[in-house]
Amino acid sequence: DVKVTQSSRYLVKRTGEKVFLECVQDMDHENMFWYRQDPGLGLRLIYFSYDVKMKEKGDIPEGYSVSREKKERFSLILESASTNQTSMYLCASSSPGQGDTGELFFGEGSRLTVL
Amino acid sequence: DAKTTQPPSMDCAEGRAANLPCNHSTISGNEYVYWYRQIHSQGPQYIIHGLKNNETNEMASLIITEDRKSSTLILPHATLRDTAVYYCIVRVGAGGGADGLTFGKGTHLIIQP
Numbered sequence: 182d183v184k185v186t187q188s189s190r191y192l193v194k195r196t197g198e199k200v201f202l203e204c205v206q207d208m209d210h211e212n213m214f215w216y217r218q219d220p221g222l223g224l225r226l227i228y229f230s231y232d233v234k235m236k237e238k239g240d241i242p243e244g245y246s247v248s249r250e251k252k253e254r255f256s257l258i259l260e261s262a263s264t265n266q267t268s269m270y271l272c273a274s275s276s277p278g279q280g281d282t283g284e285l286f287f288g289e290g291s292r293l294t295v296l
Numbered sequence: 297d298a299k300t301t302q303p304p305s306m307d308c309a310e311g312r313a314a315n316l317p318c319n320h321s322t323i324s325g326n327e328y329v330y331w332y333r334q335i336h337s338q339g340p341q342y343i344i345h346g347l348k349n350n351e352t353n354e355m356a357s358l359i360i361t362e363d364r365k366s367s368t369l370i371l372p373h374a375t376l377r378d379t380a381v382y383y384c385i386v387r388v389g390a391g392g393g394a395d396g397l398t399f400g401k402g403t404h405l406i407i408q409p
Contacts, residue, residue, distance in 0.1 A: 185339075216399075223383075224340070224399035240398075271339050283328065283387065285397055287339030 184208070185288040187272050193294045200259040202291050204272030213255035214239075214273040214285065215247065224271065230255055231277075262295045269293075300384045305404040314371040316403050318384030321365045327388050329360060330397065331369045333380040340383065340399070343369065379407045 188203035206213065214229040216239075226239030228247040236247050244266060248256040255274075259266055269292050273285040301319040308314040320329065330345040344351055344358045346367075351358045357370040371378055383402040 221401075223401045226398070273339070283330070283345065284342040285332075285340070287341070290337070290339050 185272055185274055185286050187270075187288040187291045189291050190289060191292050191294075193296065194262050195296050196263060198259075198262050198295075200262045200293065200295075202257040202259075202270050202272075202293070204255045204257070204274075204288060205253050206255075206272075206274040206286070207253065208274065208276065208286070209252065210274035210276045210286075211252070212275045212277060213249065214275075215245075215255065215257045216271045216273065217241070217268040218271060218290070219268050227257065259293075262293075264295050267293060267295045300386060300400055302382075302384050302400065302403045304401065305406065307406050307408055308371075308374050310376060310407050310409050311373055314374040314378065314405060314407070316369040316371075316382050316384075316405060317366065318369070319366045320384070320386050323364050323386050324388070327386045329358065329364075329367050330385040330387060331356070331358065332383045332385065332397075332399070333378075334383070334402070335377075335380045343382075374405075374407045376407050376409060378405065380405060 185206045194200050212231050215227045216224045218224045225241050227245050228239050230236045230249040233252050246258045269290050271290045272288040275285050328345050328347050331343040332340040334340040343355050346358045360367045381402040381404050383399050385397050
C-alpha cells in the first residue's frame with residue numbers, strides 16, 4: 182500500500198518560531214503537495230513539487246516555503262509562524278505518466294497550533 | 297479546473313443507497329470527474345473517477361450524465377463508516393499532471409443508524 186507519512190500529528194508552536202513539517206512517501210512518486218485545511222474554507226493548495234529541487238506555488242504560498250532535496254521527502258517550512266497559520270496541514274503525493282489515474286495519496290495530517 | 301457545486305449536507309439511512317449529486321456545468325471535454333472523501337481527522341481518500349462513461353469499483357459507482365454537466369456518486373449500501381465529507385472535483389487529464397486537485401467544500405454525508 183502507498184504510504185504517505187507526516188512526521189507529527191499535533192504540534193504547538195509560538196508566534197515567530199520556525200516550523201518544519203515533514204512528509205515522506207514510499208512509492209517513488211514524482212509529485213508531492215502541501216495543503217492546508219480550515220473550517221469553512223476546505224483544502225487549499227500551498228505548494229507542490231514535481232521533481233527533486235523543483236517547486237511551484239499553489240493558491241496560498243504566502244508565509245510558507247518548501248524543500249525537496251530527496252524524491253521521497255517534501256518539507257513545508259514556516260519561517261516565522263503566526264497565529265493565522267494555525268491549521269491542519271495535509272501532504273499528498275501522486276505519480277504522473279501513462280496509466281496513472283491522477284489519484285492523490287494523502288497523509289493523516291498535521292494539526293499545528295500557533296500561540 | 298472547472299468549479300463544482302454540491303449540496304452542503306445529506307442524510308442517508310444505514311443499508312440504503314446514498315446518492316451524492318454534483319453539478320459541473322462548465323466542464324471541458326478533457327476534464328475528468330473525481331470523487332474523494334474525508335473521514336473525520338483523516339486525510340482525503342480517493343474513491344473513483346471517470347470521463348464520460350459510468351464507472352464502478354469496490355467502493356462506489358459514478359454516473360455521469362450524457363452532457364457531462366453533472367454526475368452522481370452512488371454508495372450502494374451505506375454503512376456508518378461512510379459518514380464523511382465527499383468532494384467532487386474536475387481536473388484536466390487523468391494523469392501526467394503535477395498540479396494538485398482543487399477541493400471545494402464538499403457534501404457532508406451523515407449515515408443514520
